Structures are given as C-alpha cells and as structure tokens.
Amino acid sequence: MTQPLLDVAGVQKTYTGSGRTVEAVRDLTFSVGDGELVCIVGPSGAGKTTLLKCIAGLLEPTAGTVTLAGARVDGPPEAMAVVFQEYGRSLYPWLTVEGNVELPLKQKKLDKARRRELVRDALEAVGLADVHSAYPWQLSGGMQQRVAIARAVAYEPKVLLMDEPFAAVDAQTRADLEDLIRSLWHKLGVTILFVTHDIDESVYLGQRVLVLSSSPTVIMEDLTIDLPDERTQLETRSSPRFADLRGHVYEQIQLAKHRKGDQHQRDEVATGSHRAGQPTVAADPGH
Amino acid sequence: MTQPLLDVAGVQKTYTGSGRTVEAVRDLTFSVGDGELVCIVGPSGAGKTTLLKCIAGLLEPTAGTVTLAGARVDGPPEAMAVVFQEYGRSLYPWLTVEGNVELPLKQKKLDKARRRELVRDALEAVGLADVHSAYPWQLSGGMQQRVAIARAVAYEPKVLLMDEPFAAVDAQTRADLEDLIRSLWHKLGVTILFVTHDIDESVYLGQRVLVLSSSPTVIMEDLTIDLPDERTQLETRSSPRFADLRGHVYEQIQLAKHRKGDQHQRDEVATGSHRAGQPTVAADPGH
Amino acid sequence: GGSSDEPATDTEGGLAQVTVGIIPIIDVAPIYLGQEQGFFEERGIELELVPGSGGAAAVPGVVAGDFDFAFGNVTSLLLAQTQGLPLQVVSNGTASTGDPETDFSAVVVPADSPVQTAADLAGKTVAVNNFKNIGEVTIRKAVEDAGGDSSTVNFVELPFPDMPAAIANGNVDAAWVVEPFVTVATGQGARAVVRNFAEPVEDLTVATYFTTEQMLAENPELVDDFQAAMTESLQYAQDNPDELRRIITTYTSITPETAEQIALPSFPEEINVESMETVAELMAEYGITEETADVDALLATD
Amino acid sequence: MNPVLRWGRTLGFALTLPVILVTLWWVWSADSTNYYAPPLQTILTTFGDVWFSERLRADVLPSVTRLAIGYTGAVVVGVGLGVLLGANRTLRRVTEPVLEFFRAIPPPALIPILFLFAGIGDTAKVIVIVSGAVWPVLLNTVEGVRAVDDVLSDTSRSYGITGLARLRHLVLPAASPQIVAGMRQALSISIILMVISEMFASTNGLGFSVIQFQRSFAIPEMWSGILLLGLLGFVLSLLFQLFERRSLRWYHGLRRSQRGEN
Amino acid sequence: MSTTEVRPARAGAEPVRRRRPELPSAVLGLGGLVGFAALLELLPRTGIVSAEYFPPFSEMVRALVEAAGTDRFWAATAETVQAWGIGLGIALVAGIGLGLLIGSVELLRRFTASTIEFLRPVPSVALIPLAVLLLGLGLQSTLLLVVYASFWQILIQVIYGVQDVDPVARETARSYHLGRWARVRYLIWPTALPYVMTGVRLGAAVALILAVTAGLVGIGTGLGAEIALAQSSNAVPLVYGLVIFTGLLGVVVNLAARALERRTLAWHSSVRADVGG
Numbered sequence A, B: 001m002t003q004p005l006l007d008v009a010g011v012q013k014t015y016t017g018s019g020r021t022v023e024a025v026r027d028l029t030f031s032v033g034d035g036e037l038v039c040i041v042g043p044s045g046a047g048k049t050t051l052l053k054c055i056a057g058l059l060e061p062t063a064g065t066v067t068l069a070g071a072r073v074d075g076p077p078e079a080m081a082v083v084f085q086e087y088g089r090s091l092y093p094w095l096t097v098e099g100n101v102e103l104p105l106k107q108k109k110l111d112k113a114r115r116r117e118l119v120r121d122a123l124e125a126v127g128l129a130d131v132h133s134a135y136p137w138q139l140s141g142g143m144q145q146r147v148a149i150a151r152a153v154a155y156e157p158k159v160l161l162m163d164e165p166f167a168a169v170d171a172q173t174r175a176d177l178e179d180l181i182r183s184l185w186h187k188l189g190v191t192i193l194f195v196t197h198d199i200d201e202s203v204y205l206g207q208r209v210l211v212l213s214s215s216p217t218v219i220m221e222d223l224t225i226d227l228p229d230e231r232t233q234l235e236t237r238s239s240p241r242f243a244d245l246r247g248h249v250y251e252q253i254q255l256a257k258h259r260k261g262d263q264h265q266r267d268e269v270a271t272g273s274h275r276a277g278q279p280t281v282a283a284d285p286g287h
Numbered sequence C: 001g002g003s004s005d006e007p008a009t010d011t012e013g014g015l016a017q018v019t020v021g022i023i024p025i026i027d028v029a030p031i032y033l034g035q036e037q038g039f040f041e042e043r044g045i046e047l048e049l050v051p052g053s054g055g056a057a058a059v060p061g062v063v064a065g066d067f068d069f070a071f072g073n074v075t076s077l078l079l080a081q082t083q084g085l086p087l088q089v090v091s092n093g094t095a096s097t098g099d100p101e102t103d104f105s106a107v108v109v110p111a112d113s114p115v116q117t118a119a120d121l122a123g124k125t126v127a128v129n130n131f132k133n134i135g136e137v138t139i140r141k142a143v144e145d146a147g148g149d150s151s152t153v154n155f156v157e158l159p160f161p162d163m164p165a166a167i168a169n170g171n172v173d174a175a176w177v178v179e180p181f182v183t184v185a186t187g188q189g190a191r192a193v194v195r196n197f198a199e200p201v202e203d204l205t206v207a208t209y210f211t212t213e214q215m216l217a218e219n220p221e222l223v224d225d226f227q228a229a230m231t232e233s234l235q236y237a238q239d240n241p242d243e244l245r246r247i248i249t250t251y252t253s254i255t256p257e258t259a260e261q262i263a264l265p266s267f268p269e270e271i272n273v274e275s276m277e278t279v280a281e282l283m284a285e286y287g288i289t290e291e292t293a294d295v296d297a298l299l300a301t302d
Numbered sequence D: 001m002n003p004v005l006r007w008g009r010t011l012g013f014a015l016t017l018p019v020i021l022v023t024l025w026w027v028w029s030a031d032s033t034n035y036y037a038p039p040l041q042t043i044l045t046t047f048g049d050v051w052f053s054e055r056l057r058a059d060v061l062p063s064v065t066r067l068a069i070g071y072t073g074a075v076v077v078g079v080g081l082g083v084l085l086g087a088n089r090t091l092r093r094v095t096e097p098v099l100e101f102f103r104a105i106p107p108p109a110l111i112p113i114l115f116l117f118a119g120i121g122d123t124a125k126v127i128v129i130v131s132g133a134v135w136p137v138l139l140n141t142v143e144g145v146r147a148v149d150d151v152l153s154d155t156s157r158s159y160g161i162t163g164l165a166r167l168r169h170l171v172l173p174a175a176s177p178q179i180v181a182g183m184r185q186a187l188s189i190s191i192i193l194m195v196i197s198e199m200f201a202s203t204n205g206l207g208f209s210v211i212q213f214q215r216s217f218a219i220p221e222m223w224s225g226i227l228l229l230g231l232l233g234f235v236l237s238l239l240f241q242l243f244e245r246r247s248l249r250w251y252h253g254l255r256r257s258q259r260g261e262n
Numbered sequence E: 001m002s003t004t005e006v007r008p009a010r011a012g013a014e015p016v017r018r019r020r021p022e023l024p025s026a027v028l029g030l031g032g033l034v035g036f037a038a039l040l041e042l043l044p045r046t047g048i049v050s051a052e053y054f055p056p057f058s059e060m061v062r063a064l065v066e067a068a069g070t071d072r073f074w075a076a077t078a079e080t081v082q083a084w085g086i087g088l089g090i091a092l093v094a095g096i097g098l099g100l101l102i103g104s105v106e107l108l109r110r111f112t113a114s115t116i117e118f119l120r121p122v123p124s125v126a127l128i129p130l131a132v133l134l135l136g137l138g139l140q141s142t143l144l145l146v147v148y149a150s151f152w153q154i155l156i157q158v159i160y161g162v163q164d165v166d167p168v169a170r171e172t173a174r175s176y177h178l179g180r181w182a183r184v185r186y187l188i189w190p191t192a193l194p195y196v197m198t199g200v201r202l203g204a205a206v207a208l209i210l211a212v213t214a215g216l217v218g219i220g221t222g223l224g225a226e227i228a229l230a231q232s233s234n235a236v237p238l239v240y241g242l243v244i245f246t247g248l249l250g251v252v253v254n255l256a257a258r259a260l261e262r263r264t265l266a267w268h269s270s271v272r273a274d275v276g277g
C-alpha cells in the first residue's frame, strides 16, 4: 500500500432528533493510501452514505476522527469531489447540464477555454455530448446521474467519493462508465472511494473491497483484490479468480446482512471468528 | 398468452418546450395479457419512464393510444400502482413511513384494522418493520426505495408498474425483493410491468422481456422467457437456459444502445434484419 | 361606539340616546362639561360622546346615521355644503377670543427666524394640519392683510403633534398650531408671529356642531333639546374657565400643569354668521370651493 | 397554438371577471342616490376629467417615482437582510423579536419618528414605503433560504462553492420562487404605503390627491383615484409577471414539464 | 491536469454543522430586545435626537407602566386584540380557503388573476369613508379594514404555496387516486404550509397594524385611539410607550406563530436544520 492519505479512526455516528435515535455507524477504522481505488459494499441502510459524508466533511462523526493528508477533516476538503446517491437532487435545476458541470470549475477559477474543454470532454465521456444545453429535469434518471458523474470528473479532484453512482444506468452504460473510472484513475492518480451494491462491480473496479455489516456498522472484511491491473470487462469478469473473489464478497455480504455491529463484536468475543447471525424476518413472506 | 389487458398502440411521445424538442418515444406497439409479468429493458434515456407514465395515464402520448381493459387510458386508471424511479421525491416528507404506506389505503376506504394489517405486512416484506415511525428523510436511499415498494404492494393493485424499483438496494435485498415480487404475482394474479437495467433481473423475473432501442424508441425485441414458473435465485440463475436468454438480451441491449429508432427502421427496410449500428463517441476516452 | 341606525332611541328611563362624534381636543370641553353638569339629561338626552380624529370619519358618520350630531370646523362644513351634502349646523362649537395676544391658535416660527410679521410668511413653507382648511384660509387672509402675496405661501400638511419638532428641526419655516401645541412650541423657544384666528376675521366662529337635514326634519324636538343643552353648556364653559381647565385633563392626556398654561378659546352661545360668510367668500376667492358656499342653507332655522 | 389565439385567450381570461364585476357595479350604482357611492358612470366621466390632465404629470409621476425607489429599496433590503438572517441561525434568533417588533408598528405611528430622523421630504416617504414593503420580501427570503435542499447544499459545500458564489449559484436561485412570492406581495403593499406616506407632509401625489378628494367631499373624484390605484397595481403586476416569467423560467419549465403539459 | 494538493479544508469553507452548546432562542431574542432598548435609551441621552420629541426609553416605559395601571388601557387593549383576533380569523379562513381553491384550479386562477391584482393595491385607508357608510363606526368597520388588508397577504402566499407542489409527489397522488379532499389534506396543504405560515405571520402583523390604525384615524376604538389621543395632547412619552406596547403585541403574536410552525413543520428542511440532527 502507498503512504496513507485518508485515515478513518474509530468513526461512530448516531443520528438523534425527532424522537428517534439511530446509531448508524458503530466503529469504523481503516485507511486508504494515496492513489488507491477502494470499493465499499454493505447492506442497504448500513451507513455507507453516512460514512462517505463524514469523510467528505459534510457530517461530523459523533466520535472518532477522519484525517486527510495528515490534517483532521472538519469541513469539505479542497480538491475532493463527491457524487451523491441522490443524484437528481444534487443537480441545480436552474442551470443547464453544461452549467451544472461548469459551476465547480468556475469556482476553481479556471479560464473559460479550459472550462469549455473540460466540460465538453466530461460530457462526451459519459455519453451526453448532445444534451449539454438541456435542463436536468428534462433528462431521464440515468442521464441525470451521468451529469453528476461528469461534474465530478470534470472537476479533476485528488479524491473522488462516489455513492452508488451507476445505480440508474443500464448495464452497457454501466460497463462503459466503470472503464471510464478506471482509466481516469490510471491517468490522474486520483484516490477513489466507491460505494456500490453491485458485488461484481466492486470486484471489477477496486484494488480493495470493504464489506460493511448491517447498522450499527463495523467493517466485516477488508479484502484485497489481487486481479491484474489491466482489466477488461470480458476477460476479467470471466477469469476464475474474479469468480472466487466475487463469491467471497457475496458470502460476506449475506453474512453482513444478518449481522449487526453488536452481534459481530459479541461473536468475536465468544468464538473469535465470524458466524452467521440470525436471519431477519424480512423477505419473501409469500412462501 | 391470456386475454390482452393492456394494449399499447403506436404510442409516440415528443417533449417540446424551453427551446428543446425531443422525440423520446417513436412508435411503440405491444400488448400485455391479464396477469402477465413483463420486464422492459433498454438503454438509459430510451424512454422507459416516458412509456410507463403514458401507461399510467400521467402523460398523454403525442400520438397513439393506450387501452386498458378495453377502455382508453386518459387519466390514472383505478387499481393501478406505480413505483416511481424518483422514489425519494415520491414519498411525502411530512408523513412517516407508515403514513406514506397507509395513505393510498385510506383512499381505498379500507377500515382501520385492515389498513394496519396491510401496512405491517408490506413493511415487513421489504424488511422495514422496525422503522415504521421514522420519516422518509431519516432513511437511507435503499430504505426509501423499499418504502415506495411497500406502498405499492400494500395497495394490492390489479396492475403494477415499477420503474427501476431496486436500483438503490444491495444485491441480497434485491434478490429478496425479486422473490417477493414473484410471489405476490403468483398469489394475487396481478399484472406487472417492470422496468430494469439489470439484464439478469429481467430474465429472472419476467415471462417476457421487451428490449427497447435508443431514443427515439422502438421495440427491438419481444422475448418470451421460457424458464419454468417455479424459480429460485440459485438454481434458475445457474441454469444453462438462463445463461442463453441472458446472453441474448445482453446482445440486443448492446445493439439497442448504438441504434436508434430511425436507424432500426431504415435497416429493416434495407436488409430485413438487425445490424449493429455505429458505436457512439462515448465511453473510455482515456485509452 | 354603540351607534344605532335609528337616531335617538328611547331608553327605558325615557331618555333619548344621542351619539355625538367629537374630536378629543380642548375645543369640545363644553360638551363634556355640559354632560357632567347634567344639562343634557335634564332635557331627556343621554349623551354618548365618540372620540375620533374628525375630518375623515365625522361627516360620513353623520351622513350614515352613526352619529346624531358631530363636531366639525366651519371650512369642512362649507366645503361639504358646496358639494351638496345635506348637513345642518345646529350649535356653535368654538370661537376665537379675538385677542391677538393670547388666542388659542397661532402661527409659530423658530425664535431666530427672520419672519416678524404675517407678510414675511410669503414665500415661506408653512405647516398646516389639513390643506384647504381653516388654517390655510385664515393665514392667507392674514398675509394679505399685512400686505403680502398669499399665493406664494407653500403649505405643507403635518399633524399638529409633529409640528413643534418640525419647526425645531427646520423642516418648515413656520407652523400653524392650536393649543396645547401653542404652549408646547413656545415653551420650547418658538415665537408666535400671528394669531390667525384672532386677527384676519373678526370674532371668528371656528367650529360648530352639525347634523343632517333628515334628522332635523324627522326629529325637530330632539334637535331643539340638543341645541338648548349646548347653549347652556357653552355658557357654563365661558363662565367657568377653571372647570374648563379641569375637565380637559379628564378626556385628554394633557397634564394639569399644561392645562393651567394653555390659552382657552371662546365659547359664545351664538354663531357669528358674518364670520362664516367671510370665510365662505375667502374659500371661493382662494379657489378652495368652486362657488361661494351658501351659509344660510347650512344654518338650521329654528 | 398560434400567437393570435394565445393572446386572445390570455386577454379573455384577464378581462372576463373584471367585465362582469364592472357591469354589476354599473347596474347596481346606476340610480344610486347615496352620496358616497355615486353611479359608476359619474365616476368614469370624472376619471377622464381628473386624470387625463396636468395631474398625470404633477401627481402621478412623483408618486410613481417614489414608489419605484421605495419598492426597489424594499427588495434590496429585504433580500439582503433575508439572506443574512436565513443563513445565520444565531443572528436570526437575536434579531427576530426586534424585527417582529418593528413589523407590528403601524406605519402611521412610525411616521412622526421618521420625520424626526429623515425630515419631511421625499426621503421620509420613501422610507415609509421601504419600512412596510420590506417585510414580505424579508420573511419569504428568510424562509426560502432556510429551506434550501440539503443535498444541493451538500453538493455546493463539497465543491467548495461557498461565500458569494454559494449565494449567487445556490441560495438565491433556490429561494427565488419564495423571494418572488414576497416581491409580489411587496408590490401592492408599496402602493398602499405610497398612499399612506402621502397623507403626511405632502404637496403632490396620487395618494395625496385621493386623500384631498376625500377630505373635500369630492367623492366621484376620490373613487376615480381609487380606480387609478387599482389600475396602477394591475399594470405593475403585469410588468411583474413578465419579470417573474423570465427570472423563474427554469422553475415554471420544471413544473410544467413534469406536469406533462408540453 | 490538476496538481492541487489535497488540503485539509478549504479556505472559507463552512465548518461542519457542529452541535456546540447553544443559547436558547429565548435568551438570544431577549438579548436583541435589550440591545434595542439600550439604543432607544442612548439616542436621546447622548443628544443625537432631542429628548423633547424622542424621550429616552425609560421614560417611555414609565409612561406605559403608568397607563397600564388604568382600566382604560386594558379596555383599549382588549378592544384592539378583539378586532385583531376576529379580523385575522376571518382573513385566515377566507384567505386559506380561497387560496387553496384558486391555487389548485388552473382555470379559476386565470380568471381571477387580473381582478386580484386590481383589488390588492387598493389601500384600506382609502376605503374608510365607504366602510363607515356601509358598516358604521366601530368594530365592523375596523374589521372590514383589518380583513381587507390581511386577506390579500394570506391569499397570495397560499396561491404560491399551492403551486409549489413537487411534480413527482403530485403524480404519486394521482396514480394512487387520492381524491380531491385527500389531495388537499395530504399533498397540497403540507406543501403550501411553509408559505401559509409565512402568510399567517405577515397577515397577523398587518391585521394588528390595521386594528391600531383604525383607531388612529378615528373609526375605531382601542390602542390606536389612545395613541391618537396622546398625540393630540402632546403626551410624547405615552405615545411612544403605546407604540412600544403595540410592537410587543406583535412580538407575542410572532412567538405564537413560531411555536405553531415548529409543531406543524417539524418535517420541513427549514425546521429540520434548525433543530439539528
């Protein structure tokens, strides 16, 4: 691992308010090296978004610290871009697609020609070159999501946080975007934290995969993906090692879903190893 | 096929306004029998949401008609439930989770006890029994989406339209929900139109899969899924027939992505068969 | 105010209930005194006095029948007369003392003002409470009598209470004030240059009580009774200045000390018809009315 | 739809109800003997005599000038202060009671104080207009700023769009629907306060004329003035609509498109 | 390509919403009022304005306290509050009812727009003679003025609020066949509520202003009439004392409105951000 850039130490987050207290994240500790590409997977409601927001300096952890490049994060750090899960609401409805992508660049004080270029390239990369002058609300869900991605890409961040960025796009586009992210990562050496639900995606994309437990959340597994660096959709996905890793993550997720932070710790104390927690009442009541 | 319930005939939809005119849907004709489960796949921006809204009576087609149970649709028909792609915004922030699910039931004039029961069952089915009194904005993205699903399920509709309903949930939950939908479909005999990006999902769920071309949209393929009716995640997905069908749809989608309605028709006239259109400029500019 | 559409309803005690719209200033002290002394009750009238700010509300109040009688200054009534409103004057209200030294109304200027006589007001800015009203008429007459050109006076509307400050701050060159503000302004160093009620018109009738023609026609006895009671009240007021100063402090917020210092108006029983005619002519001359108001038509013949 | 037809429709919508109401008024007042409610015919005749004359320049123009300055002032102060208070909770809590205090004070009671500080000229009148019309803009701006979508807000923060850029690119556009609602309220309140301000220390103006007519019992003239005030309000609101349509194009477009109206 | 180093926090970036211990609003608000009072005390004391026309705050309060010892004062207050309460009540019911109706029926909105724009700017004060003539002096006329002035404010707010309904939420309601009433109750009303609350606060203040003004111009009784009386008697401290009292009534009204808002708008992002979380 290269020298650690991001350090998450004992982060805990409890939401209080309106008579409901939720311990979303129990205790997360991990670090990410400069230029790493880390995928985060975990059940719905595990606290992935919460974690990302804490790292982005948008939410203050109840306990623990996030350190970026040696300094404690207590506000949105410079040169970091975030793609939000709620992509639709993260686009400015009063700006055109182009305007949305360009706005952060203006803030970066880039000159007009450079902005133009970056905007055009980014929109082309996500396949939206022809809708640059439309408003976000004139676009389909998947197109909106791609605008949000283009915005982050055009920003040329040092650290890129992405919260299920491909959830609304079709399989083919998704594959294209995955390759786009990996190529960007190669080209720019950007550090990427990538939250996804798609296990294949996490394995295909990442150098490491973090598996989170159900809320209150701890880290179930920190898996290094030892696939070759040069990956292609067809070959990589059909390699036996890919299948192995994929299967492993899948298992962990299924475990995670039925196991919460507290059980996890209890288990560890009791047996020193992971054991499947009891299944929840959910799912398939018809049978 | 059972007697046709829904008939979509020559539907075309052009968006005009704000100086931008988009022919989203060119010409769609198909019908769905009573009690069928049809999946719709197509590239991002193909017009799937547009089509669903036309069927739901929320959008008037520019040309063509939608007929439901013999009557022309010109407003939201009775006993139809819709799960919107923009799940977050379709939940009422001023109502609790429970309140959101219960609201349509009140409208159905069900008595209190029955409503309670339906709400509880539906929330349990989507794995949210313990957050019934939270507000939607206190939930994670995937949880919000499941609330929207619970609302549709509790409504016990005759026709259920779902627009990428599982986009924000993790793989395990997604599998559970897929089985939930199929079991509901068996139990209640409801007719389901299901838009998804996940090819495996469309094959696993549907009796038929409609593949749409890029916008302006036509139907590229109407594929009957001849898998056995009794499906399980493990067995069905590993069957060779599943792989075949999956591969077929995948091919079609890739074709669809690079082919628009006009090309499609031109091609058909010219050669009488499908041919891959030219690839777009998008994707992976880094290489 | 518990007003009734039916004028003068009989109460159980056989008293006629009469509503009178007044302005809570010094000028209406006699009616308060008369009420206190029982002059109205003696004549079968139970008086209800409804304070208002005059002008805007009093005339429509009478026309609409909310007030049986109301207090108003002569220019307003003359103006209403030329506009064809069916009003009738029934009793005197206030009059100038005619004393150019101590009348209750004055045009005041800052102590260091170059204005020494009424003539000097020409070309100056003078505050009055209402345009085209009694202040404007009497001031213009005073200016002309002193040999100035009254058409060059710039009148500005200000409420009386704001005038002392406006003078002190130099917002206006001069201001026409009535008591207690004459005392207030002079107490703060202002100087009175002209007593505009006392000098230009002799024995000026300033304000009167009035009703509608309808009331007069339908209820002549009541009007008579009101008139008689008013006459007695005015007389009593004229004869008992100390009583007058005392009663003022009961229905206004004027302090007893101020009440001791202020100049009182005169309360003659009779209206000076001649002064009203002069005012009517002046109003026509100054273009306030299009034609000369018919004073006789306004005065209730009894 | 072709433009002629659209204009026709717009005009039809705009005129139908007024025509009905005016007709009713006309019929109802035709043989009115009530001094204060003269026949509409009389009022309309008077209207021409009174307003199509020197008064248009001498009275209407100064009024409209003061109105324009006062309204602009109210919008600038209201939006400026509103953004400040909306964005800063502590400041809002400190100042709210004081502002509420001022808001509840009747302008006529405030006027003497204004005379003390601003003299009796046009400045005081403009301040009267500002002091009354600022509230709807202020309140709506505060609420609009407070209600900025959290995801949008987070987006801005994470891209370092802070300070003035945040104001210009996030806060103002996001609050603009509510700010515009406030500005629209303020427009008619400005007209009302223009009249009230001209009740004191005035020598000209539309409100001044109306009050003078009222005081000198020139009732048809007074009514004609009220009609003119209404017309002024109507014309200004038309202009305002043009402004609103331009500045909130995205908002109306968004609503319309998602209502499936295009 | 960007070579910007990753730095801890942007210059000028807002800090994370921290839950630092905060003074309660009551204390802060009171602080604001005290500061304002101090200013009022200092202005005349330092001679910036003449104490004769603008007495120090302490004298205003003394005059007010003195007045508060009389029944007359409290009767006047009761009258003003009564006119205010009834007037605002009528304006609220009418404004909200018609606002919901006009706002949600496109056709109605188009037909009434021009008339509303015409009537709105007509000042209440210009209607005084008419009010007196139609309704006589006293409560009814005061009410007409109060209702006329505050009604428009509430109406416009409600109409704008109704139009702010989120399109996806609206489509949800349509597709689930929420009836007219259910749509108003569960969709339109909650959406418009923030606007309505602003309307209530605007309308409440305007109603109070008109209830007092009616007294000031002599068609009603109550605090306005008391102020007019004090003015015409040159009781300067009392005038200001009464004006201050009126302002304080406004503060109380706002407190009530805020409390109501916190209850009804707990879900709204504006209130959410305020209570933290």
Ligand SMILES: Nc1ncnc2c1ncn2[C@@H]1O[C@H](COP(=O)(O)OP(=O)(O)OP(=O)(O)O)[C@@H](O)[C@H]1O
Residues within 6 Å of the ligand: A015, A016, A022, A023, A024, A042, A043, A044, A045, A046, A047, A048, A049, A050, A051, A085, A215, B137, B138, B139, B140, B141, B142, B143, B168, B169, B170, E277
């Ligand atoms: N604003 C909030 N107030 C209260 N609770 C919250 C809030 N936001 C999130 N939560 C709770 O915190 C937990 C974690 O939420 P989070 O959004 O981080 O999950 P997630 O891992 O991103 O899930 P998903 O994959 O569904 O998006 C959930 O139980 C959620 O209910």
Ligand SMILES: Nc1ncnc2c1ncn2[C@@H]1O[C@H](COP(=O)(O)OP(=O)(O)OP(=O)(O)O)[C@@H](O)[C@H]1O
Residues within 6 Å of the ligand: A137, A138, A139, A140, A141, A142, A143, A168, A169, A170, B015, B016, B022, B023, B024, B042, B043, B044, B045, B046, B047, B048, B049, B050, B051, B085, B215, D257, D258
């Ligand atoms: N309100 C609108 N105004 C203008 N154009 C629109 C509007 N809604 C959709 N479109 C356009 O219509 C086309 C189809 O959009 P639609 O939302 O139906 O696609 P979709 O198939 O649902 O895509 P996705 O899978 O990304 O959700 C897109 O090109 C989009 O830009």
Ligand SMILES: [Mg+2]
Residues within 6 Å of the ligand: A048, A049, A050, A085, A163, B140, B141, B142
């Ligand atoms: Mg999330």
Ligand SMILES: [Mg+2]
Residues within 6 Å of the ligand: A140, A141, A142, B048, B049, B050, B085, B163
């Ligand atoms: Mg869609």
